[in-house]
Amino acid sequence: MISNRKSLVWKFFEQHSDSALMVLCVICKKKYSQKGRGTSSLWNHLKAFHKAEYDDLSTEQAKQAKEKEAEKTPLQKAKSEVKQKSIAECFPSVKIWDVNSFRSKNLDKIIAEMLVMDDLPFSHVEDLGFMRLMTEICPQYKLKQRNFYTSKICDEMYDSAFAKIKSIVNKNQLNCNFAFTTDVWSDTSAGVSLLSLTAHVVTEKLERVNFVLSAEPLHERHTGEYISMKFDEMLEKWDIPSSTVHCVLRDSGANMKKALFLSGLNNIDCTVHKIHLVVKQGLSSKEEIGNLIRKCRSIATHFHHSTMAQDELKKIQGRLQEPMLTIIHDSPTRWNSTLYMLERTQKLKEPLCLYAASNSN
Structure with missing residues (x-):
């Protein structure tokens, strides 16, 4: 029999004389191939065909295991009792915060404030990078859709900011009059014109406070009557009587002049805008200067619309x-921006000439 095998089952099997890969049952003389196999098939043979021997061998094996366990040191016993943790146990599931909990609501507020302060689109909360960041730093937080932050910012945060600013307005009405600046400007991204009204207040402590009260969309033609109606609506919204308005600073547009006259508000021309008109008229009165400015604008437009042109100009400068x-x-x-454009074009004269020489188009 094969004596160098550790398993007890080898008491009933021996190597076959014809091949080193064959074993022979010493009871029934049946041959088995051992190529790439363990002892399971040998145990199964005993259990199926030699039940008495199988029972005796199983009892002896259990006795040996018990004796071996008794011989172990306390440290060896402790190690054998340690159960290997499963993946689920090593990485327990994260308990998601309740949406009404303080921590969840506080994080809602912080994310909403981030969108407002950084002027981010509402879709930012559904971007992959933002979702990965939040899952990593705060897996307990349940991410919300953009509609949630839209309603929160446009309703809750707006109402809160409106109440705070209105309290400042009401408080300062008792001590001073208001001065305003106003203008009509276009929001190209939204495709709408807005009428802005910015308040300028000097407090009792001689501190100057500026804040935009309104930016109302204009859905009709910008006539004096229509803008006057919008002014009246904005002042009524903030409970500001016309008697507390010291003056309104505006541009020299005929519609703005008429609007403030119809609203009964003291108003004056914007000095900066006046200077701009004077300089603009002076530049346009000289044909040579006008042609020069148009050429510089054409050059600037070319480079602003072509990243390849910008890269080539940088290489030339290098x-x-x-x-x-x-x-x-x-x-x-802004008339001064025209001056800056001319000065910069003059500084880049040589690189621009080299660029033009290699790009005849």
Whole structure:
């Protein structure tokens, strides 16, 4: 019999004389292949065909295991009793906060304030990067859809901010008159024009406080009558009587003048806007200067619309070892931006000439 095997089952099996890969049952002389196999098939043979021997061998094996367990040291016993944790036990499921809990509501508020303060779109809360960040730093928080923050910001936060600003307005009405600046400007992203009204207050402590009271959309033609009606609505909304309005600073547009006259409010022209009109008229009176400005605007437009052109201009500046400057495009409402555009074009004269030479189009 094979004596160098540890399992007790080898008491009833021996190596076959014809092959090293064959074993022979010493009871029934049946042959079994042992190539790549363990002792399970041998135990199954005893259990199926030699029940008495199988029972005796099982009893002896259990006795040996018990004796071996008794011989173990306390440390070995402790190690054997340690149960290996499953993946589920190592990574227990996270308990999600209740949406009405203080921690969940506080995080709702912080996320909503982030959207407002950083002027982010509501869809930001559904972006993959934001969701991964929140899942990593706070897996207990249940992420909300954009509609949740839309209603929270537009309702709760607006009402809260409105109440605070209105308390400031009411408090300062007792001590001073208000001065306002107003303008009509276009929100190109929303495709709508807005009438803004910004209050300027000097408190008892001689502190100057500025805050935008309203930015009302204009859905009709910007006539003096329509803008006057909007002014009256905004002042009524904030409970500001016209008698407490010291003056309103506006541009020199005929519709703005008429609107404030119809509303019975003291108003004056904006000095900065007046200067802008004077400079603009002076520049347009000289044909040579007008042509020069139009050429510079054309150059600025070309580079602002082409990243390839910007990259090529940077390479030219690098070869000339000049500072990396970009083309400035002026704004039609700020005369000083036209000056900055001309100055920058002059500084980039040589790189621009080299660019033009290699790009005849």
